[in-house]
Amino acid sequence: MSPWEQISKLKDDLNSTIIGQKDLIDRILIALLADGHLLVEGAPGLAKTRAIKSLAAGIDCDFHRIQFTPDLLPADITGTEIFRPQDGTFVFQSGPIFHNLILADEINRAPAKVQSALLEAMGERQISVGPKTHYLPELFLVMATQNSLEQEGTYPLPEAQLDRFLLHVIIDYPDIEAERQILNLTRREAAHGYKTSTESGINIKQSVLLEARQQVLGIHMAPEVEEYIVQLVMASRHPSSYSEELASWIEYGVSPRGTIAMDRCTRCLAWLQGRDYVTPSDVQSICYDTLRHRVGLSFEAEANGISANQLINGLLKAVPSP
Secondary structure, eight states, X not given: OOHHHHHHHHHHHHHHHSTTOHHHHHHHHHHHHTTOOEEEEEOTTSSHHHHHHHHHHTBSSOEEEEEXXXXXXXXXXXXXXXXXXXXXXXXXXXXXXXXXXXXXXXXXGSOHHHHHXXXXXXXXXXXXXXXXXXXXXXXXXXXXXXXXXXXXXXXXXXXXXXXXXXXXXXXXXXXXXXHHHHHHHHHHHHHHOOOSOOTTOOOBOHHHHHHHHHHHHTOBOOHHHXXXXXXXXXXXXXGGGTOHXXXXXXXXXXXXXXXXXXXXXXXXXXXXXXXXXXXXXXXXXXXXXXXXXXXXXXXXXXXXXXXXXXXXXXXXXXXXXO
């Protein structure tokens, strides 16, 4: 099977075991294909952990879950040097970050120093301990989660660190039909014994994923669509040129990482849908998850209850689609 056929089969399997969260499955696969990381925010019990575990089961890779707590130390993530008294030397003991897929569960429960240790690894793809630098695997994805409830005692991620995430995905409760399907699924799993695996037993090799990434880079983007992405970013930086209301909502605009993220993610979205070209609707679909954590709401916007999604709606209205 071709890389597209294998990943499409994996996507179908994930949607059959992760009920009511199709957007989450799409965004995880986009992050995997775009060689980026994603931050997922939602209430407890919405299958965030189950989704990444099921993805890991369908890929030939290592998976590790890190539960973030206030007493966690950076060395608990990166690893540390262990003294060997028998020969008087230090040996590096790698931490859980040296796996292919990482679930950073409730990342906002840990203090800034621990968050920085993870985000540095995400940005640089390496860990420096003492005089040595240790490189992370070529296939490396971090899915960090944030609980939208119980914010007391948490450490919100600074805006500069949020920018390192390719996507910021917000998920909601499943609808009534999906809730019925979830009940049926859990009954079947309880009767047969739940195992984290895909329905078809597919196990995609890392070389296939790397080939798929190269195919994604070859997806055609017309100059008009590319200009559309650039104009959306410019509108966030210079909103007064488009709308006074928009200007009153924005504290700071999207960084160049946002432009790159939209470029890569729209190509991934087109590839997953079996197209070899990007459309303006791809840009409109992905811009919420790529921009909501990169554009700053002003005090006036927050005071008036304006959300990041409403701000992005304003950007899409202000910039004409090609």
